[in-house]
Amino acid sequence: MRVLGIETSCDETGVAVYDTALPGSAGLRAHAVYSQIALHAEYGGVVPELASRDHVRKLLPLIRQTLAEADLKLEDLDGVAYTAGPGLVGALLVGAGVARSLAWALEVPAVGVHHMEGHLLAPLMEDDPPAAPFVALLVSGGHTQLVAVDEIGSYRLLGETLDDAAGEAFDKTAKVMGLPYPGGPQLAALAETGRPGVYKFSRPMTDRPGLDFSFSGLKTQVMLAWRNSDQSDATRADIARGFEDAVVDTLAIKCHRALDAAGSNTLVVAGGVGANKRLRAKLHDIAGKRGGRASFPRPALCTDNGAMIAFAGALRLQAGQSETAAVKVTPRWDMATLPVVGGHQDQPLP
Numbered sequence: 001m002r003v004l005g006i007e008t009s010c011d012e013t014g015v016a017v018y019d020t021a022l023p024g025s026a027g028l029r030a031h032a033v034y035s036q037i038a039l040h041a042e043y044g045g046v047v048p049e050l051a052s053r054d055h056v057r058k059l060l061p062l063i064r065q066t067l068a069e070a071d072l073k074l075e076d077l078d079g080v081a082y083t084a085g086p087g088l089v090g091a092l093l094v095g096a097g098v099a100r101s102l103a104w105a106l107e108v109p110a111v112g113v114h115h116m117e118g119h120l121l122a123p124l125m126e127d128d129p130p131a132a133p134f135v136a137l138l139v140s141g142g143h144t145q146l147v148a149v150d151e152i153g154s155y156r157l158l159g160e161t162l163d164d165a166a167g168e169a170f171d172k173t174a175k176v177m178g179l180p181y182p183g184g185p186q187l188a189a190l191a192e193t194g195r196p197g198v199y200k201f202s203r204p205m206t207d208r209p210g211l212d213f214s215f216s217g218l219k220t221q222v223m224l225a226w227r228n229s230d231q232s233d234a235t236r237a238d239i240a241r242g243f244e245d246a247v248v249d250t251l252a253i254k255c256h257r258a259l260d261a262a263g264s265n266t267l268v269v270a271g272g273v274g275a276n277k278r279l280r281a282k283l284h285d286i287a288g289k290r291g292g293r294a295s296f297p298r299p300a301l302c303t304d305n306g307a308m309i310a311f312a313g314a315l316r317l318q319a320g321q322s323e324t325a326a327v328k329v330t331p332r333w334d335m336a337t338l339p340v341v342g343g344h345q346d347q348p349l350p
């Protein structure tokens, strides 16, 4: 089954074709992402109306480009998957409208995908994928969640952030130290040259039981350290390293606890912060020491992309799930309400 995936939930237009007939990572026939970062940079954050309009401009050319790279024609598609939520309503409607119209014209089924389920399943697109049950750590710009995955489509929230998401903490901390928007990846690059232990920040909420997170206080700790420093490039790098170590340690401690709570040694990590090198190394290490393993998507598939939507949609379409022709999106959407893949057909997607 060849499925076109369309992602337009925020500030990236992502398109991909996933072919379920091909094994492992070969299934991803082509994918392309257009990032709107430059468009929003002067505002210091995503402007929803500008995001929607840019998706309108970029989506059709990107679909043509992706099909050409996959050496496929529109008529070769067997289904269309699109991000139906959570996200910015105007941005979601662009993807949903195009996806539904295409499916209608091609007389193929369409399915709305939960954006975070897309992230969560992205590591399963790689070769030698882990099988459920496992624990997933979702660490993106808007979410930090630990999820027990009993089977594909059955998600139990074990813990989540009470304030800032891990990616948001990276971005805000970068801004505090004068790095341009969005600073998360730049802060991580800077941390590579920083010295460990020169600045020591707290590991929030690790001194008590539980699987929730809180990252907003770290940003304040960095702000105070930065203000009271000589503000040199070397100091910026040392602070970046101290901050990154604090976030990575905190995530690792909670992952350990979540694996204990779920009785599992298999960890799946997804979302933009999953591209962080030190986090990848640390989580490989803790899962390995438990006799299990940690799985990540390749770094390009950690942040928003169409491939994860094509893949998650393909699993649901293969299981016989699809929707009526109504163009509907769900900007706020609890992943725990999703039907199990291959489960009961009387549980439609919202």
Ligand SMILES: Nc1ncnc2c1ncn2[C@@H]1O[C@H](COP(=O)(O)OP(=O)(O)OP(=O)(O)O)[C@@H](O)[C@H]1O
Pocket: 010, 115, 119, 139, 140, 141, 142, 143, 166, 167, 168, 170, 171, 182, 183, 184, 185, 188, 271, 272, 273, 274, 275, 276, 277, 302, 303, 304
């Ligand atoms: N190497 C890295 N180290 C740390 N953070 C990173 C790295 N690369 C990307 N990020 C962070 O990942 C986030 C973007 O990830 P992603 O695209 O998955 O999030 P999002 O789509 O904005 O949020 P959500 O999926 O929750 O709606 C940003 O906050 C960015 O700072």
Ligand SMILES: [Mg+2]
Pocket: 115, 119, 140, 141, 303, 304
């Ligand atoms: Mg995302």
